[in-house]
Amino acid sequence: MSLGTQIAWDDTVLPFQLDASDIRGRVARLDGVLEQVLRQHDYPPMIEGLVAEMALLTALIGQTVKLRWKLSLQVRGSGPARLIATDYYGPSKDGQPARIRAYASYDPETLDQTADPFSQLGNGYFAILIDQGEGMTPYQGITPIAGGSLSSCAETYFAQSEQLPTRFSLTYGQSQLPGEKTHWRAGGVMLQHMPKASPSVAGEGGSGEDGLLDATDILTEDEGENWIRANTLLDTVEEIELIGPTVAPTDLLVRLFHEEQPRVFDAQPITFGCTCSEDKVKQSLSIYSAKEIGTMVTEQGTVTADCQFCGAHYVFDPDVLGFEAKSTDA
Template sequence: MTTGAKIAWDDTVLPFQLDRSDIRGRVARLDGVLESVLKQHDYPPVIEALVAEMALLTALIGQTVKLRWKLSLQVRGSGAARLIATDYYGPTEEGEPARIRAYASYDAETLEHSADPFSQIGQGYFAILIDQGEGMQPYQGITPIAGGSLSACAETYFAQSEQIPTRFALTYGRSQQPGENEHWRAGGVMLQHMPKASPLMEQGEPDSDGLLTAASLLDDDEGENWSRANMLLDTVEEIELIGPTVTPTELLLRLFHEEDARVYDTQAIRFGCTCSEERVRQSLSIYSAKDISTMTTDEGIVEADCQFCGAHYAFDPATLGFEAEATGDGN
């Protein structure tokens, strides 16, 4: 493969459909985007792995949101990894890239650096939030932490909250090509059974934990198609998922050549943060002058840092809060 072909597929999501099985899916490759997300913070490797998996899930899931919509994934846990949050911003116009950002909060004192990353979350919940824009009610769905990975949590979410059988095959880690510096790279495939025509899907039987699974949502014929597609996906190798020597279209041909795979236009992904001085001012506008004074440093300024991109903001306290106009500043 030429270098140009490799670059063309990096930081993209390729939607596809298996016509024989009523299954849709996506192939994602993250390279520079993931590196940009992780270099904003000096996370230990165990936290980097969780953020990498979450960012890849966000790219795969977020590809379905409409223009100008925002999709957020959140994991909150009782363990050392307290919070993993990602945002996916749909393109503002057709043909433009989508944007992703991510952030993690953790307890450095209790973090086990040699442990399985997922074990550092503990008990908690996995949530998906969709913001459709001004004037629209945001959607939120929550399921408990389940399974042995963040992708398993996402599969449980879709079965439990959306009643859509879903499967992820992901890989991520530090990669190095000849002549390149070591950097983060990720790749994955997402499969989903098409929703039934009826808006009211028949409720399946939960598993022993009281949670729905893909198998409990499908009838015999659908279940056979779903099992076949999953067995084909089971044959995928990590190097095929992460690339860069196998393009997504070559991967789909290798995995699903008998399933009549149909591909659609790719969606480019970029790292992007929406923080700004105006947004910080707006977030502080709910506070009184007394509240603002408690946030003021000994140097006489109010400081704020963006958790996602690390941008630093400094303000004159007289210009902040809902009493700012009373200062004569005019803001």
């Protein structure tokens, strides 16, 4: 494979369908996008890993939703890793890339660098939020943190909240090609049973952790056989095939699922992108009075704000902020 072909598959999501199994899926590769997300911050390695996994999940899930604007993933926990948050902005026009941004909040004093990263989340919840833009009611779905990974949380969410059997196989880490610097790469496959008009749930509760629904709880016998077969095939994937860059996603699908009749659709390019701006910061502060704005003033006589996602730093004259602003000029 040529270098040009390698680059063509980086930072893309490739949708596919297994016609013999009534299963759809996505193959994602993140390279420069993930590097840009993580270099905005100086995270410890375990936090970087959690952010990388969340960003990859966001790319895979975001491409399955016909978005007019934004999909957000959040996991909030009681442990040292308090919050992992990501946003996926769908393309406004055909041919344009989708945009991803991500950040984490954590307590460096209590973070156990020797522990399993997922254990540092503690108890809490995993949430998916869909905002279709002005005039549309936002959607929010929440499930408890469950399983041993963020991928497991997402699988539980889809089974519990959407009644959609879903499986993720992901890998991520620092990679190095000959003659290049070490940088982050991630790759993964998402499988999802095609939605049914009226999904049925067998019995009360589910077979997952703490009685949560599992994929097998919402499938008929015939559907279950197809689902198990596709998952068994996915279990044979190797990390190097997921993370690339020497195996094209199309070749990977043929190797894994050739008997399931895979059919691919147009790939979606992904880029890093943040929507913060000076105007948006001013708008967020417009609810405060002049007196309240005065409590935010620094020793230099200004009000400052930093974007948690991209690190952009904004500096304002306090007179232009709040609903009692003296001037509209920055």
